[in-house]
Amino acid sequence: MSMAKTKNLCILLLRLLAFGVTLSAAIAMATTHEKVNIFMIEFEAKYSDSPAMKYFVIANALASVYGLLVPFVPSESVLGQLVLVMDLVFTMLLTSSTSAALAIAYVGKRGNSQAGWLPICSQVPKYCKHASGALAAGFIGTIIYMAIVLCSIHMALNPLLVQKA
């Protein structure tokens, strides 16, 4: 019985950590803004220029709101049974947002010579560093959510497994 309680506490701690990490990822990406003047041409980089970064901010904000609300849901009600399913859905949302933002950031950093797309990181280095920090936080949030789902599945299926006779 105490094993279940420690597991519950572990999962609760992981959820609070995930809330913090996803919130910081969303805020860090939303505050990226840099204006640069090169040869009288103004170059401005914001997170809203790219739909992938917008999706990243929205997904992380949703996940942080979810991480804030879930510990207050009673565990055995109808809502409580949905928690595992919603965890899975939010893990999927977070991995997709991190992956999409990483794909666009890769093009921004290395360019794509076959498509004729030049890298922009050399022109707006501060924006690139800021966005990389946000992406790292998003990546950590994804991993924490995956750990939450794994622990929840293990906890849910443990009574069903064969016990060593």
Added chain:
Amino acid sequence: MAPEGAEKTEAGQIPAVVAEPPKPLILLVLRLLAFLATAAATVVMALNKESKTLVVATIGSTPVTATLTAEFQHTPAFVFFVVANAVASFHNLLVLVLDFCGQKLDYKGLRLLMIPILDMMVIALLSGGATAAAFMSELGKNGNSHARWNKICDKFNTFCDHGGGALIASFIGLGLLLVIAVMSIITLQKLKITTCQAVP
């Protein structure tokens, strides 16, 4: 209705083996469809290639042409897409085979635990690959005026169409996998509740 796979135990003891519910047919059908969708997405994107010959300059009266190709290998996001869909279709095939083989291949009921966990990991991987490819193709279709990246879909129409088809197949596979995972989790939670109530 006696569940399959329940072994006999000594009288008076709590049953020590998980009673696995009979696999409903709909889960198998959904998994077969998901396998077909992800396999189709892999194949279509892996064979995605288009070449175009453009006239670059004219020297005298002979035009100088350059051949541009659009392949999926040029973009890391598409490479990840192909790999993720290949892994997902392989996982679906493996689970289908395991379901048909029945309970012969089992090790202490670990199969019941591993399949939802593997499902979850494949869902995460597949969603990452599909969304990255989706946003990259959106970038190719619309370009990005702020970063001065031109769109390429107006020149390479077939490449974009095939890529779009592969993306749709992949998203269908992802949705089906999500439905399968949710159904198995709900079934197992119901099973846990009935098992806990049956044991005095």
